Amino acid sequence: MSAAPPQSPHAGGIRLHADSLADLASARDHFLAQLRQLGLHSQVEISEACATAAGSAREFEQGFALRAELAAQWAPGHDTTGLTRQLQLDTQHRTDDLEREILLAMLLGPVAFSFPGHAELASALRIRRNMVKAARKTALAFHTTEAERPEDCWTYHEDSGFTVRPGHALVPALQKATQPEASGKLYSFSCYRATEYVILLAIAEELAHCNPALMHGLQQQWERRAIMSGQFHEVFLREYGSMEAPLPPKYYVPGDRLWFRNPDAHSSDVTGYEGSWVFYLGGGLFTNFWKREQPYTLTDKCLELFHWRHATYIDAAGELQIDESVVEAGVKATRADPQETARVLELMLRLREPKGVYQSGGCIDSSREHPRWVCPGTADMVLPVF
Structure with a gap:
């Protein structure tokens, strides 16, 4: 048997691997059935x-x-934002259509999504589906500095962050914090932390199904200390694409977490406006946690970030702020002028520059993020040891 890589016409797509040909054949047959x-x-x-x-x-x-030939027709240049339109998928109301969009986007990926067997692939598909559904329901109160959670099931300590009170299950606690239908209230916290909660919720829902032991560990973890920021990324996520090998600017898979960078040096000094963390919902739409009924298109997001530079002011305390009403007026005016819209998009759809560099880059990140493997025997999601 040759040790050369698979002779696929694509460098990416989905790859299954196993310790034996028999196990690989079983994984392949399960995937083909799916x-x-x-x-x-x-x-x-x-x-x-x-x-x-x-x-x-x-x-x-x-x-x-x-x-x-289908990739060239449905997603030219790896642009996945038009897949639902091309194929007339109703991902809002049909779970199987959402699963179709996720799998199709992965199958035409420029880099490989690799899984040790079909069980991990099936879990990854369900987690992405869970993330999209949870992200659609997530709504926050707009505030760049305050942080709050439902007090009946969450508590806060400076050393441990927001933790779940003993006796309260993690999944409903996360739902109450992010979904107003579950709590009757909007809570204030950053869009970055909200993305962590959506990811955690989607993972927890899948672990309850496929790996109860790891779910128990996750519950205990959040009763002791929250995993946040850089550590959250290391424990729960893997990144694909890089500054050296960037993803195509319009390539997204439903459930991807990504960052739109504010490419303006001055306005990016405003707390909360360094950029914007979102999920790709599919259908060319991205989350808007402040107005969830108005998800962003790629054009919407680019125009919003562009006009942050025109909306800065100094408040009574001497702090640099951004006036959202000025941003909205600027977006509306640009939208009404097709030539100006095209000019702004030409600027903003460029790949972002490295940290600290503000010259001629746009807002598009070179990478995306998605959860690690979760199944017994193959999971690489390792919780910290206390």
């Missing part, structure tokens, strides 16, 4: 199974990608 159930099996190219080096051991791998 594709057949969604009506996608005839649209996929399958590479030959091959052996790959896995440290001192040997693994077997097989690649799956959307047929090249």
